[in-house]
Amino acid sequence: MSVLVFAENWDGKFKKITHELVSYASGIAELTGGVVNVLSIGKVEEDELTGLGRFGAEKIWKVEGDEVAFLDNRVFASVLAEAVEKTGSRTVVLAHNNTGKAVAPCLSARLKAALGASVVALPESHNPFVVKKKVFNGNAFARVALNTEMRVLTLMQNSYGLHEREKQPEILDFVPGKAEKPAIRVEEVRKQTGKILLADADIVVSGGRGMKGPENWTMLEELAGVLNAATACSRPVSDEGWRPHSEHTGQTGKIIAPSLYIAVGISGAIQHVAGVRGSKYIVAINKDPDAPIFEVADYGIVGDAFKVVPEFTRAVEEVKKS
């Protein structure tokens, strides 16, 4: 009844989400019995692999061949399917991020294994296997029974957290014999470097139409700099071209769940809230006391953002120094 985790890497390193997935898989293994296996695809540094033991990984399988040099959904699904067979796993855990969303459904259809997507907690029972998942853009949760012997789960980031269960993992080579051949070609990769990515950020500073124009983002960037935060924006802001689409948080943009989300000049339309309601704490700064953002905020300041934000930045600096 082993559990298999798909561990994606970013330039040879794992992220917090990887540790969260291993933690979550260990939680499932406690429920169903069996051990936690990890399949790492691509070249990853040795101590990164060993580090997964802290969260309960017992066997770490690495695949490093050219066939997995980039994401081809069917190739990855075929490698995972083979790893499921080899490790005797009944449950596969992936992140509910771009890669997980690409691979999990292919794997599910390939194995005829029920898919529990965007799950937010450990299964409430394992026979039947019942998971809690996000539905209606976070406006509700569903309890879903996964009625097959095998199942594939994608976990929402920051929903389970990190739980240490120290193990001494064994690191093994995995050479797939039944992998599909890549059918796509990656011509070019463009990536920004040196910036904190929205998906990884623990703190996010976000601006809306109330910021009045792209030239006013400097003050948000200063606040973000002091907090070591990423910047984001609401949909009208990216539609106007004030900020890039990659910063749009909301239902049709990025869904994020940082520890702290600071919404400045954002009214809080239901579609925007759908993208940020998973945040642990929400701070709203808005001059309209009736703005719906205050309904989901934990702390709020009703006032002029252009005055409040610079003063708040200085106040945060003070706190950080103390």
Add this chain to the structure above:
Amino acid sequence: MKIAVCLSHVPDTTTRIRFVDNNRRLDTNGVQWIINPWDELALTRALEIKESSGGRVEKVTVVHVGRAGADPTLRKAMAIGADNAIRVDADPADAFSVASHLAAALRQESFDLILCGIESSDYNNSAVGGMLAELLSVTSVSAVSGLEPADDGWLLHRDIDGGVEKIVASSPLVAIVQKGIAREPRIPSMRGIMMAKQKPLQVVPGVEVNPLTEYLGFEIPAPKPPCRKLDPEQVKELAGLLHKEAKVI
């Protein structure tokens, strides 16, 4: 060349979500149904590709799994510009059964490109596109934010963390698209609405398929405690609360 766009039919995204039958079923009372926002963008892009193809793309077909209640949504898709619609007359029990019905319907014709939105705004599974591709044994690319025809197939932009990849893939292809794929969804014109009435909406039976999952019930998250509102002069207190009480800075 033929393009298919898979459409899901979802409650308007501003709907206040409520459940009935002991929280086992969505309360559809007063719900406005719309084309799933991502599918609508996919349709828009498909039409743009057809229009600029100089006749190479002969038609754009929309496909849906569901009952007759979705016919107005399919008419709307044709009013926007789709050439014809196929509705698989079956209950969309779960993502796997929807993908199985779609696969059977799409196998009847050879489509060069099949477009799916990255998720539907009701069940948020992000599953149908990938499952469909696997059931058809066709290559799929997900998180697609740009798509155009190329000499030897399709040129795609795939979003990755902090950037984008340029990808070449050949037909047939399932492209699972997200924001960026088209700028604004189209609004049907009066002429489009009139023309849509003449366009074919074909109803086909579903296939035998057992769903893999079962929705047991729903719950609405507990409301948050009321917001603690501070005056503009209290920025220091706010910083203090975030440090000492919330412990997030």
